[in-house]
Every structure is written in structure tokens, then in C-alpha cells.
Amino acid sequence: MDNSQHERLIFKERYVSVVLIACLLLGAFLLAPMDAIGQLFASSIVILTIGWCSKEARQTQKYKNFFRVLALVLGTALTTRYLLWRGLYTLTYTDLISAIAVWLLFIAEIYAGVTSVLGAIVNAFPLNRPLLTLKGINTEGLPSVDVMIPTYNEDVDILEVTIRAAKVLDYPKDKLFIHLLDDGGTDQKINAKDETAASKAKARRIKLQKLCEKHNITYHTRAKNEFAKAGNVNSAINNTRSDLIVILDADHVPTSDFLDRTVPWMLKNDNVFLVQTPHFMANPDPVERNYFSAFTRMPSENDMFYGTIQKGLDYWGSSFFCGSAALMRRAHLELVGGISGESITEDAETALDLHKLGYESVYVDRPMVSGLAPETFDAFIQQRMRWAQGMTQILLLKKPFKSEGLKWYQRVGYMSSIMFWLFPFARIIFLLMPLAYLVFGLQVYHASMLEILAYTIPHVIATYMISTMLFGRTRWPLVSEIYEILQCAFTLKALIKVFLKPRAPSFVVTPKGESLDKTFVSPLASVFYWLIFILLFAFFTGVIKFFSDPLTRELTVVVMLWNGFNLLLLLSVLSVLLERKQVRSQARLPATNNVVIRTIKGNAWVGDLVDLSIGGARMRLKGEGALFSEEATLTAWCQPLNKNVHLPVKVLNYDSKLSLLRVQFTPCTEREHSEIVAFALADSRRWMSFQRRRTRAITYWYGAKHVLSVGLKPAFLHFMHALEKMAKKISHKISSAKE
């Protein structure tokens, strides 16, 4: 270490000491006693300041990052002040049961406060990396790449789309090797005792081998299904040789520029082991489809993670592997024995292991892989349970908070990501705690109305304001609450299992591409019916308490508002449980390409695409009143292929008033199939444009109003559905009685 480095280190240490001293002083200020009126006055000013700072932070201006930090420090200070006040003055109880309830609530609040502070640190300064490209780099020196597509039970159709897209990756063909890793046709599966299963596995192996042969890619399988996806990938790693490895889930379709945008980061820094890109979901998850019906207008669930949090983690050098849509360096992977398999979230675990060794990760915020979100609520819950269990396994088995090799901020980053998944504990407490007071009369929150106004309300408002500032574009208000409520009952059970037996959970593949040919109520709905019933009961008990106990009216009103808020959210989630019929097998996403429609007779029309999928397209034609023959050709510029494509289409419908033409692709040749995939799914600019369109800034009140307004209608639908079910049963009984 030279002198200048040593001096810099000393300066840094002193600087950090000053920051810590200032923080301690601030903490002392927060501890300073003051009556509620004074606190209310101070809080009001602080809230106004946060509002101003967060507004400035969202403007494009020189000091926006400073305002962002200022708002975060103010918000964190209010949260800290609230928790200090709760801990010092309000934890009063008279008996053991009250004590348990009081402490449970306080622990849940501490959890919420800690995750909020960790979130503030992580997202304080999101990193915006420039877009790099391979253009201009000598192809001779480029590293070879193995594209690995692990599969277990996915449809061949899904796989074929992914393979076709992988084939059009913009990368020297002699350095690009595509591998299908089949875990559904292993020797173990083929030789299973269950003959039906064995024959199915055998058939699958043959089918996939033919598919690989057709597309000239390598088919891999292995003897045993050990360590699930991690084992499958590791098996392939042992049998391949390229410098870099791309892992794509079976349904993850890459755009042609995936390698063009990611490989340069590997070339720039040999220490980089991972270049992660966002998972762009081409279809709505059950919440988006059933609840909001606004997939194209409001941010998707994972936009918050990939659009904000990963960028924050990237700043702190702790963006992690998300299982797919990532480029990894073989040399580094081999150092840790390939993909880690101790937990069922092998991706984050692998990243943690390599971060511990001092290697770096990069996050490129450009959607270059489109995947499928789980279609049903059941599948959605299954996926989330795996993530929650896996992250908890990492917490328990790898203990990132004290992992050697990790910098403090990387620990904060991992802990922030992991702690989030413990939300079911807190959410259940927040949901049920009003009952402790309203039904059982336990005073779990020992505070006066004035104190609630001075401490609790400012803390809640500040939390929402900070959340809106950090995630306003990528997450609408109350959406997080709805997702958490939906998952909490199921993931809580799964988490308890992990805490009891950290190594017990096994990898379960998330079902994707399920078809929904009719509307039905999710089989998981009963938990929510019970919760609603309990909260309604608490509500009515609260009404009685309000009239019978004038002494505690203020508190009763506050708790009833809390309970009412929970009830409103629960009623809202009913809509998610009403699985709506899905008309198309592929979700159509907005598109804006210029196209030409040409009939067999030689007539041609010019138009602009409105939406597009690999199944078909909708376009607005220019010109008036036109008649079409059933068969036609769609011609458009295909950026991934860098040429015009001529795709055979079948006209389904023409709306002459709106000049909207709906067509279905009818590819006949392999080339046409591949061109459709390249045209529809391999252009990352389209995903970018789509994502920008739905991650627009809205006001808090607009978002909250929208979320709540669409939430109550389904309660009525559920009621109607139950009535319908009952009527059917009665008519069935009557008819059987007649017989």
C-alpha cells in the first residue's frame, strides 16, 4: 500500500467516523423527550420537508440525489423516533397474554422499520450503467458462450420458441453454443418404477432430442435428478467448455442483442462473474390479470425489483443472480463448484458465494429476456413460497450478515433482500392484531390519540412518501400490501417449516403456460374467506365497543380504521382469487412497427402495429374501407434479423370503423417460424418502450384510488359465484330427486 492510498484510507476512516458521530447526535436528538404537541408540530414540519425533498428528488436537476438522501434521512429519522417512542413509552401490559401481544406487534414494527431502513440504504443511489455494445470489437477476441436452457417438464412449444430466439442471438456463430438441459428425461426418470411416468419421460427425451437435432443444438441429460436445476446446470457445465455461460429458463426468450449488451461488461472487467438483466414478463401474473386488468398500463410486480432495487444493489456491488437472463463466467463458477445447491434459490446463493470471494456483479437494466409469469394463483404462490423458503435458507445456512469476505454494504444488500421475505410474520400480525384489542380487549397499543397523531401517523405518512419517492414509478401505492396479503398465509407456513428444518425444502418447478379456459375461484380462496369473516367480526365487535366503552373511543376508532384498512385490502384480494378466463394462449404486447399487408391478388395496405404476439397481431391500417381476402402476407422490418420479413397471415377480423385488422400468423416453413419469433420476441427496444410506458410517474392518491376502486367489485363477484354454486347444487338435488 503506497502512502497516498494509506492517506486516503485514513481520510475515509475519519470521514466515516464523522458521519457516525453525526448520526449518533441525530439519534440523541430523536431520543430527546418532548410532549406530543411539540412532537406533532415538529413532525408536521418534517413531513412537509420530506414532501418537498421527494418532489425535488424526482425532478431532473443537479441536486436531485442530495434531495433524495435528505428525504431518506428524514424518513429514517421519523421511523427511528417512532420506534424509540414505542419501545420507551408504550410497551405497557398487565398480563402475560397482553405482554405477548404487545411484543409481537412491536417486533413486527421493528421488522418493518428495519426493512424500511435497509431499503433506504440500498436504494439511496441507484446505479445507472451506460449501454455497452460489441460493435467495433474484433470478433476474434470474443469469448465463446454456452447458452443453457434447463428444462424439466415444460412444453416443447415453449422450449422451441426459446431455442429459436437463442439461435438469432447477435453473436459470432462459431462462438455460440446452445444447449438444452433436459431434467425430465434423465436416466432416473426413464427407468422409473412407474411405467407410465417412465414411458412419458422416454417420449419426452426422444421428442427433445429431435427438437435439438432440428435446430442443431446440443441435447444434455444426466443420470440422476440431483440438486434440481442447480444440479442440471452443473452437469452441463462439466460437459461444456465455453468461457461464458448464459442461463435461460425454458420460457425465457432472449432478444437478439442480449449478448451484445452483456458480454462487453465481462470484457471490461475480469473480476465480473455475473451480468444480470431484468426478467421481462410477457404475460400478466394472476394479480395483474385478475385484479387490475391493467397489465399494459401499470408497472408489473417485478418492475420494482428489476427497475429500482437491483440498480440500488448494483451500486453497492451486491446485485445478485436471479436464476435466468444472466451471463456468467465459467472460470469463476468453477471456483465455487458451479451453481450452488444448498438452498432452493440456487441463484442468489451462487452470487453470495462469489461475492464472498470478492468477485463482482453487474446489472444491466435493459429487458432482453421475456418470460412467462405463472398464470394461476396457485402457481404464483408455489413460486413465491420457493423464493421465500430459499432466501430464508440462505439466511439460516449462509448467514450473510456475518459472512466473511462480504463488505458491510453487501451484507446490507443481501440482508435487505432476505429480510423482505420474512414479511409474512409481520403482515399476519398487522392483519390480526386489531382483533386483540377489538375482540379480546387487550390493549396492545398504549398511546393517546395525540401521540398517535404525533408519532404513528407521521411515521406511516413518511414511510409511504419515501416509498413513493423510491418506487413511485415501478410500484403503485397499496400494491405491495396486496401482494403481501396474498402470499402471507401460505408463505408463513412455508417459512415456519424452513425455520424448523432449514435443509428440508426441495426445489419445485413453477408451472407455467397453464391454460385458463374458464373463470373459476382459486382453490386457495378459503383462507381469505376466513380472514374476511374474522375481520368483519372484529369490525362489528369494534362498533359495539365504540358505544359500550366511551373511555377508549379514540383508540377504538383508530383500531377500527386499521382493521377497516385491512378489511378493504382483503376484500380487494378476492379479485385475484377469481381466476379469469384467458382468451389468448400468448399475451399480446403493444408494438408500433410499420407493416405492409399484401393479399394474394397483389393488393397492399400500409399500417402500424397495435399489438403483437407470436400467435398474431393487430394493426391499424391507413386508408379507408378495405376488404381483405382470408390469406395475406405481412411484411415488416425485423431489427433482430436486420432485414424485412414476409410472414403469412390469416385475417381474423377487420373493424372498418377503427381500421383495426386482426391477423393470425400461419407459418409454414421453419424459416417463417423462426422469423415470427425473431420479429415478435427478439427486439429488446419493444420491451424497453413497453416498460417505459407502464412505469410512468403517478400521484400517490391516483394510484391508491385506482387500486381500491378496482378492489371492491370482485367481492360482489365472489358473492355471485357462491350463489351460482349453491343454485347449481340445489337444482342438481332437485333433478336427482325427480329421477
Place this chain on the structure above:
Amino acid sequence: MKKIYPTLLMSLLLAFTVQAETSTYRLTDFFAGESIIRLEGKADSLDFAIPLSSIADVKEAVLTLDVVSSRALIEKRSQLVVRFNNATIGQIRFDPARPSLISEVKVPNALWRDGFNTLTLEVSQHYANQCVDGSAPELWSEVNMYNSTLQISTTNNVSNFTFDKLNGFFNPGIGGVRAVSLVTATDTEDDIKQRTLSLVSQGLALRNQYQPLAIQHATFPEGYVLPELRDTTNQSWTDKNIQRYERSAWYTTQVRKNQDTLLGNIKSITEPLHVLVGTAASLSPVLSDTQVDSIDGPYLNTQVTPAFSIGDRVIIPSTYRLIVSGITTEDVHKAAEALAVMDDSINMVSQISVLSLSGMDATRMQKHHIAAPDNTYTFQDLGISSAQFRDEGDFSKRASFMLPADFYVPENASVGLLLNFGYGAGNGPGTVLNVKVNDELIHGLALDNPNGQVFKNYKLSVPARYLKGGVNNIDFNVTLRAPLAGVPCDEVAGKHLVFQLENSSAIELPDAGHVAVQPNLALFGETGYPLARFESAPASTIVIPSQDFIDSALTLSAKLAQVVKAPLLNMSITSEMPEDMKGSAIILGTPESLSQVQQTEFTTAIEATKKWSYRLQNSLHNRIRNATQDMSFKAMKIDGNIVQKSDLGPQAILTAHANPQSEDTLFILAAQTAELLNERVNDLVSLSMWGQLAGDFFAWSDDNSPSLVMQVSETYEIGESDDAWLQLRLWLSNNPWYWLIGFVVLVFIVSLLIYLLLKRRNQKVQDTW
């Protein structure tokens, strides 16, 4: 000798066969509720107590009732029954033709008892002979308690004046004295004037409990001038007569009020009892040599002085006198201390020599009757008795207890009430218990178990902010209703109904700080704060500009002792304005004398020129605006002062300010002259006026109601100076701006430092691209 004894006997007879004293009291003097009470339903009643001093013998008592009854009441079955100590003394028939009546009822002398006598007004009201609906609105009658009177003639029954009779003289009941003179030698020691007189006043006032006691100070002349024996030409000042004269309380006819100049008017003491205070030496002109010789330390004596009469003419009447004396001034003070704390009833003697006193700790005394925070008290500990209610009707039980005047709790603190109560079987609908804390309803419970129920440790958690420093009241209002018979014109009698509240019920007080918002005359009136405190008993002073004001000062100190329910041992009266005015003080004076007091910092100033705050004007302006409901002119909210030159007129003004020289409160009590001030102080300490003290500016000119009550000054807190945390809390609570500025500066610094760190890291990351 033979001649002397008949003369002495005659003198005594003449002295004590004085004519009975007749007084007329309004019934509102005995009843704290509304001046008109309404009795409703088929049967209703009202009880109230009439206290009678033990030294009073009732010669005649006539109760005059002013009653109005509903015209709907039928004559034969509707009546007002008057009971006295449970004996029926009158039955007044309601006549629909004569709904308004004034009736006189004689209260038999034999029914009177020492202490509290219960007068019951009970009505039975019917609008028909059968099937009367007990809740019918026409079943009512009203008693005007203000117009109704009790005329009572009493005589004093004390012949042998011993200490156990002292409680009879100083007694809140009828026959008790309401004024007393403290008589000292003209040149009595300053220490006695400053400390002892105040303590004697307090000791006597404490016996009077809540009844005000006007204290007057007088001095006896150093020598006497024998009065002319007019109309007794056959008599002359023989040696024997002179000896008899000397044995009498001759000085009571020659006392002076103005001691400073010795030019004050010679006056007579008219009260039946007076107190001699002073050292043996200073009292020697008025005591016999034997008595002076018997004083060998702190000395208390009760005496009946013989009358001096010549023939039929009583020249010096017989009087009762209490002597507080000693060899030294310290002895006298010790005797006064003993007088203040002694239990009269066990001292059936007339002379006490105090050998020693222990436990005379001012702080302990002031807090002995106050419930201490962070403690649990049963009702019994607080002197609250159990209550049992029977029969149908509305009942209430008030549990009163004192909290420290500076009781200060955080917002979320709560008080636990652990109630032990029960009710019997067979209650009807509408049987309920309501609990109120300081008039705030906190809990209601329907007593609807047909088999009755008993509750043990029934817990109510009451926010501590419902309690306040000073007197707190918990009211248990119980309504007992008989079950419905279900048959028309048939009712279940409610004799079986019973509710019981046990005095084993308890109150759990939270921990509290000791801080009070000042200036607050209401708190001063209720608790004596800040002159009397819970945590400490700092020295407090009543400053008078001259001895002309000593009566006011003594009366005020006596009232404060009644308020505090304990003697204020550290209170002194001084006639010199201290240069360094530390602690709490009451400054009495006239506008001229108050010019010595630096009042420039006060919002209002009473000097030769007066400074009135605009807020007073605002109040007047806004009061008229509200009264006339003329909203065409805006509410006045302006700050400022008017400086004017004028008299105070007949009114007196009591103001409270932050003491500019210490963290305490300064009270200023002024009237135009010393005599006027004394009159107004006597008005102020009256039951009707003292309870109306409020704000920090209080003006009055009679004993009915104040002419103006206002909060003029900015408030501030005083309290525990040793609790730095509490002090910080108060300071920050009053100055949140300071906290906010500090907070914002720190947040800015922290944010800036963090921002620079983050920016630096960002730059470092970008450098690698």
C-alpha cells in the same frame, strides 16, 4: 368574701346568659348543587347535611321552604315530607290550586345533634288515584333552595373552656366563629409577626375546615386607663375593683389596629373568642402574675376571662381566650406549631406546656393527605367509605382524592381502577352503573344479571390525562330500577334493590413528574400551589407594605392552610420588600405601594399608573360580540398594552406572573386602600368566590362573582429542577422550534456527509467503466 362571690357569680351569669344569637341561612349554604332542585316521579327525595357546632345549643330553628308544585298533582296523595335526622317534622300538602307556596316548619330543638344533621325533603306525587305512571312528566315539584331559609337561634354552651371545646368554636357548623382576633403586645417581636401569627391563623382555620375565617390582628395597650364609672355613683375604683378589672379581658375594649404609628383607632373586640400571642414578658400586662410565672416554655392555655361589671352594668364582658405563649419567641412559635397540629378532642384540659414536637417537617405535612404517584391506594386509604344503595332511584357516590398540584404524566400514562362492587338480584331494565372521572364519563355498565353479580377487581384503565393536579373526583352514579310487573297498574316495589361499592376498591396511580403550568390561579385556589408543593416545601412569603395589611395577609395564609389541609410551616409575612425576591410570594398592596415592585416585564402592572393588557380588552369586546351574536365586527385578537392613570375603585385585583428573579410565580393582590383590600380578601376567601379563582388576572368587588377573569400572560412551567430529563422535556415541549432547528441542521449535515460519500463511491464505480 361573701360580697365578692355573689358579685362574681352574678358577673358570670350576666356574661353567659347572653341573648341567643339568631342567624338566617339560605339552604344553598348547605347544598352544593343547583339553587333550584326538582323532585320528579312518584317518589323522590333529597338529603343534605346541616352542620352544627358542638358549642351551640339550639334555642329555636325554623325552616322556611319555597316550593312550587305541578298543577297536575292531586291534593290528597301528593305531599312534601320534611324529615330532620330521620324524624318527620313537617308534611306539606301540594295543592293544585296553589302551586306556589311558602311553608314554615319548626325544627324541634331536641332533634339537633352536634356535627352533621340530615335534612330530608321527600315528595310523593300522584296525578291520579290509580295507575300512576312513575315517569310521567307532570309529576314534579321544585324547591327553591336559595329562597328557602333556616332561621336558627343558638346560644353558647361552653362554661368550662378546655381545649376539647376549641373545635366547637372553630367549626364549619352553625355556631362556629367566622372571625377571630389575634392580640399581641404593641412592641411584639418581629419573629412573632412574621412567622407565628400566620401559623396561629392557620391552626385555627384548619379547625374551621372549609369555612372561611377572617383574621384580625390587634395590639393591646401597654397600660390601661380605668374607664369612668358612670351611673355608678355609689361605686368607685377601689383596689378590689381594680383587681377584678385586671383579671378581666380589659384590653379587648382598647385594642389598636394600626401598630406602626400607634395612632390607629381604639377598637373593641366583639368576637366571643380571641387569641393572645406573645412571649410571657410581652403578655405580662394582660396576664396575671401567677399565669406569667407558670409559663416556662411553649405554652397553650384556654381561659374564660371573668366579666367586669359594676352593679347591673357589664363594663368588660366575659370572653373566651386562647393564649399562645412561651418564654422566647421560638417557644411561642413552637406553641403555635403544636396548636396547628394537635388533636383537640383528647385534650380536656385548659393548659398545655409543650415539651417537644417531632415530625414537624413542612414537606411531609403538606403531602400527608395527597395520593403519591406510582402507588396503589384503596378507597379506605383515601378516606372514602363504602357505599350501599337500596330501593329504587338514582344514587351517587363520589370518591375524592388529592393528587399533587404539579402532577405531570406523559400522554399515554393510565390510571387503574380496581373496583369491588356488587348488586343484588331482581333488578329491572335501566339499572345501570356509570363511572365518571372529573365529570368525564369513562365507563358504563348495565347491571342486568337477574341473579345479581359481584365483581372483584373489576379493572378500568383510565388515561391519566383525565386526572389533574389537586382534587380529583370519581363519581359512581347508580340507577336502580325495579323489574317490570308485566301487568297494568301493578308495580314491583323496589325495596329489594341493592348496590354496594366496597372501600376495598383501589386506584393505581402511574409514576408522575412534578411540573405545573403557571400562572394558574385555579390551581392556586385548589391546592395552594406553588406556595405549597408535593415534592418540597420551599419558603414562601406574603409581602405587605405595612402592618395595615396584616389582617389580609393572615386571612390569606389561613385560607391557604385550609386549601392545603395542613399548616404551611415555611410561610412568613414580611413588611419589607425583599431585594432578592426568590421563590413564590404574594405581594399585597395598594397601587402606590406596589410601585416599589418592578413590574415592567409583566403583561399587566398595578402601580400608580396601570398597564392593562389588550387581551383584557379583547375579552370584553369578544364577550359582547358573543352575547349580542353580532358577527358584523370581527373577533378581537390583538396584543398590546394600555398604560393609564386611574384608581382601582372598589375592586381588588389578584394577578399571577412569572417571578423575573427565579423560576417561580409571583402573586400581586391589590386594592385602592388597606381597608378595602381587607374587605376584598374576606370576600375572596369566601366559599362562593374562592372556588371561582381562575386564569392569571382575577378582579372582584364583592363575594358573589368576579368582575373579570382572564389568562393574560404567557404560560410557563415550574417544577422539579433536579430532574434534568423532565426539565428537558418541558423546555423542548415549550420550544419545539429549537428541537426542530437542531434536528434539521443535524439531518442536513448527516445527509450532506452521506451524499458526498455516495457520490464519491458512484464516481469510483463510474471510473471502472
